[in-house]
Amino acid sequence: MSKMCECVEKKIREEVREIMKPYKQEKDNLIQILNEIQEKYGYIPKAAQMEVSEYLGVPMAEIYGVITFYARFTLEPKGKYNVSVCLGTACFVKGSQAILDRLKERLKLEEGKTSEDGKFSIDTTRCVGACGIAPVFTVNDEVYGHATVKKLDEVLDELEKNEK
Amino acid sequence: MKTIEELNKIRAEKRIELDLRKNTNADTREKHILVCQGTGCTSSKSPQILENFKKIIEEKGIQNVRVIKTGCFGLCAKGPIVIIRPEDTFYAMVTPDDCEEIIQSHIVEGKVVERLLCKDIDGTKVTKLDDLTFYKKQKRIALKNCGVINPEDIDEYIAFDGYRALARVLVEMNSDEVIETIEKSGLRGRGGAGFPTGKKWRATRDAKGDKKYVVCNADEGDPGAFMDRSILEGDPHAVLEAMEIAGYAVGAEKGYIYVRAEYPIAVHRLQIAIDQAREYGILGKNIFGTNFSFDIEIRLGAGAFVCGEETALLESIEGRRGQPRVKPPYPAQSGLWGCPTLINNVETYANIAQIILKGADWYSSIGTATSKGTKVFALGGNVNNVGLVEVPMGTTLREIVFDIGGGIPNGREFKAAQTGGPSGGCIPKEHLDTPIDYESLKEIGSMMGSGGLIVMDDTKCMVCLAKFYLQFTVSESCGKCTPCRIGTKRMLEILERLCSGEGEEYDIYRLEKLAANIKKASICGLGQSAPNPVISTMKYFREEFRQHAIEKECKAMECKALSRIEIDEDQCKACGLCQRNCPVNAIEGEGREKRHINQDKCIKCMTCIRSCPFHAIG
Numbered sequence: 001m002s003k004m005c006e007c008v009e010k011k012i013r014e015e016v017r018e019i020m021k022p023y024k025q026e027k028d029n030l031i032q033i034l035n036e037i038q039e040k041y042g043y044i045p046k047a048a049q050m051e052v053s054e055y056l057g058v059p060m061a062e063i064y065g066v067i068t069f070y071a072r073f074t075l076e077p078k079g080k081y082n083v084s085v086c087l088g089t090a091c092f093v094k095g096s097q098a099i100l101d102r103l104k105e106r107l108k109l110e111e112g113k114t115s116e117d118g119k120f121s122i123d124t125t126r127c128v129g130a131c132g133i134a135p136v137f138t139v140n141d142e143v144y145g146h147a148t149v150k151k152l153d154e155v156l157d158e159l160e161k162n163e164k
Numbered sequence: 165m166k167t168i169e170e171l172n173k174i175r176a177e178k179r180i181e182l183d184l185r186k187n188t189n190a191d192t193r194e195k196h197i198l199v200c201q202g203t204g205c206t207s208s209k210s211p212q213i214l215e216n217f218k219k220i221i222e223e224k225g226i227q228n229v230r231v232i233k234t235g236c237f238g239l240c241a242k243g244p245i246v247i248i249r250p251e252d253t254f255y256a257m258v259t260p261d262d263c264e265e266i267i268q269s270h271i272v273e274g275k276v277v278e279r280l281l282c283k284d285i286d287g288t289k290v291t292k293l294d295d296l297t298f299y300k301k302q303k304r305i306a307l308k309n310c311g312v313i314n315p316e317d318i319d320e321y322i323a324f325d326g327y328r329a330l331a332r333v334l335v336e337m338n339s340d341e342v343i344e345t346i347e348k349s350g351l352r353g354r355g356g357a358g359f360p361t362g363k364k365w366r367a368t369r370d371a372k373g374d375k376k377y378v379v380c381n382a383d384e385g386d387p388g389a390f391m392d393r394s395i396l397e398g399d400p401h402a403v404l405e406a407m408e409i410a411g412y413a414v415g416a417e418k419g420y421i422y423v424r425a426e427y428p429i430a431v432h433r434l435q436i437a438i439d440q441a442r443e444y445g446i447l448g449k450n451i452f453g454t455n456f457s458f459d460i461e462i463r464l465g466a467g468a469f470v471c472g473e474e475t476a477l478l479e480s481i482e483g484r485r486g487q488p489r490v491k492p493p494y495p496a497q498s499g500l501w502g503c504p505t506l507i508n509n510v511e512t513y514a515n516i517a518q519i520i521l522k523g524a525d526w527y528s529s530i531g532t533a534t535s536k537g538t539k540v541f542a543l544g545g546n547v548n549n550v551g552l553v554e555v556p557m558g559t560t561l562r563e564i565v566f567d568i569g570g571g572i573p574n575g576r577e578f579k580a581a582q583t584g585g586p587s588g589g590c591i592p593k594e595h596l597d598t599p600i601d602y603e604s605l606k607e608i609g610s611m612m613g614s615g616g617l618i619v620m621d622d623t624k625c626m627v628c629l630a631k632f633y634l635q636f637t638v639s640e641s642c643g644k645c646t647p648c649r650i651g652t653k654r655m656l657e658i659l660e661r662l663c664s665g666e667g668e669e670y671d672i673y674r675l676e677k678l679a680a681n682i683k684k685a686s687i688c689g690l691g692q693s694a695p696n697p698v699i700s701t702m703k704y705f706r707e708e709f710r711q712h713a714i715e716k717e718c719k720a721m722e723c724k725a726l727s728r729i730e731i732d733e734d735q736c737k738a739c740g741l742c743q744r745n746c747p748v749n750a751i752e753g754e755g756r757e758k759r760h761i762n763q764d765k766c767i768k769c770m771t772c773i774r775s776c777p778f779h780a781i782g
Contacts, residue, residue: 029570030483035425035464046200058483069485069642071467072425089388089618090544091705092632098769101746105767124471126387126636129203129427130545136207143207149747149769 009047016051042078079114079121081159086136088127096135102149165445168331168452178323184250185312192226198247202397210244216263235398237311241550242282256282256292281344285570291354305538306514307554310398316432318440321401329517330405334454342413348524350536355509356613358602367496368414369404371504376416378407379507382423385469386585389539389616392510394552397431400437406516411458414506419460422477428633469640473688474507487644487689501507531557535601546621548573554567576621586633587693589700609700625722626705627712631659633697648691651682663723667713724768735780742772
């Protein structure tokens with residue numbers, strides 16, 4: 001993780017304090033709070049972890065343990081376009097692996113990683129619940145159903161064009 | 165705060181207003197346009213459809229027509245779905261642009277829009293929902309309100325007997341009578357293992373402790389399963405009501421719903437339901453003026469499959485890593501913060517109010533000798549009618565796949581069905597006529613599980629499928645106990661070897677031995693059942709494993725290293741369609757030349773096979 005300048009760190013700490021206000025200083029609120037932080041920043045910055053640690057009285061090591069345990073929490077920011085391929089069984093049976101393989105090949109990225117320019121990141125999910133239109137991939141919140149390798153290519157072409 | 169009398173008044177008034185939802189002969193001039201807002205349809209623009217209808221009705225100044233958002237109708241393959249009541253017209257695959265025509269033709273001129281009607285399995289167009297083969301063999305208990313009511317309006321829930329069971333329990337029954345009714349009904353846990361629900365309630369009630377808790381397990385992590393989500397999205401009050409009844413029976417005043425954060429719509433609707441119930445005084449202190457108080461809080465999960473295991477779930481509610489506890493003590497004795505805790509699954513709760521209202525005898529008359537009632541399945545994979553189905557226990561797999569599911573698409577053959585997700589197993593063709601209940605599924609090497617039912621056609625490689633489930637287990641293993649953490653990883657490595665052509669015959673025995681050890685030595689139910697997908701595929705498709713190991717061949721052509729895609733020159737008509745569709749330009753040849761595949765470039769995505777009109781590629 002790149003080092004953060006002090007003012008950014010200060011701002012994050014303030015914002016996180018605001019997020020935590022409705023929560024009592026009880027340990028069992030940890031996951032609820034982390035969920036909100038993840039939602040806001042797209043990852044859990046170290047400054048935020050420190051603030052949570054002080055507020056709840058939970059050691060940093062334990063917070064790190066919780067973050068790395070749950071798939072929804074990430075330590076790295078996601079790309080501007082987070083492309084996520086569903087690997088639920090219904091999608092798998094309909095060929096989502098080929099879509100993921102193609103995505104990794106095209107963006108030259110591994111699962112869970114973000115491109116250096118911060119534009120793209122690759123994710124996998126276990127069932128977004130759209131099994132009726134499997135296989136499915138999503139770009140941020142947009143769901144693309146009945147996906148094929150070709151459709152993925154077209155969507156990526158479009159996104160890359162927008163970025164030029 | 166509402167009294168029971170006030171509740172009855174709301175029910176009586178609202179019921180007349182909503183008669184047209186269930187009665188096709190309702191005497192009314194009103195029409196209700198129901199638009200599915202489940203996750204499946206929402207992904208295909210159904211919120212926009214809802215908005216468009218509202219806008220058009222307002223612009224045209226049409227009277228007596230209401231647009232209602234509902235939960236899932238079940239037939240997700242044909243979504244987005246719009247139903248018009250009271251006539252029960254079923255429109256499939258509607259787009260936002262179709263709204264104008266539906267309003268003009270159906271509502272204004274009274275003419276059904278033929279082109280949007282749904283085709284049944286035999287190809288005939290069907291006008292009414294109830295006439296579709298998909299719905300005919302179903303029996304809806306847990307899903308009875310899904311697709312009928314607006315899940316964000318408590319009055320609509322009350323209209324269809326909502327909170328009547330709670331009122332009856334609080335006024336007329338003591339906790340013993342409630343528990344006896346549940347025991348007598350024969351209801352068993354719908355989360356997977358099938359533990360008798362009444363027994364669980366009794367154990368929690370009898371446990372010593374001042375404070376007790378009721379928990380709803382809505383951490384539906386089984387990939388390809390979406391029953392619980394649909395219930396929460398379509399009928400959230402049913403879960404709240406049942407948790408309150410459970411709270412009364414076991415002596416708890418506080419409930420938690422642990423739900424996946426990946427289900428934003430379900431979480432949103434649950435929160436609305438809780439707020440509305442609090443406002444009516446149905447949740448909170450002294451409910452209906454009795455001594456009973458109960459409140460419910462939502463706790464979000466954060467994407468860990470193991471949290472579906474009850475003790476891991478408790479750990480997670482307490483804010484820690486979701487690692488299972490060693491049992492005993494069971495949660496009924498020592499659960500949340502060491503207090504006796506009752507944990508049931510969403511679908512289990514969705515049956516409770518019905519059992520109280522209609523009686524244990526009614527419920528136990530449905531199903532088989534050991535498994536009572538109905539079960540909801542999320543039907544998916546290579547089957548025509550992907551969606552949500554609820555059938556009486558004892559229905560055969562053949563009926564679900566071929567009658568309700570409409571069979572296998574593209575003229576392919578049925579190869580296997582998978583139930584129980586990563587803890588379950590595969591059911592091959594020869595067991596298609598097994599009646600589905602807890603015992604018979606176990607006997608043939610699978611399990612009921614939470615209700616995911618994935619159908620596979622003959623293009624699927626069973627070794628790949630086993631690998632897929634092991635990948636899942638390896639990434640979701642919590643790491644607490646060694647057999648699961650390391651054992652499943654070793655099993656996955658062997659399966660990867662087999663799929664990449666580096667396997668050997670002895671690998672099959674290695675897999676069997678590891679599977680047996682993991683089953684025996686893991687701490688929690690998930691570890692103990694993790695090898696199941698491998699064991700059952702090896703049992704029924706051993707020949708396929710052998711082909712991978714010895715002949716280095718994958719007949720289904722899914723394992724890339726073991727398969728080559730080639731174009732049959734005799735059948736190729738040089739149309740070039742495959743070439744235009746190939747995403748990596750691996751197909752060579754120009755003009756009238758026969759095409760061939762450059763194996764170095766081919767990524768075996770099989771797009772060409774699907775695009776060839778002459779079936780020349782294979």
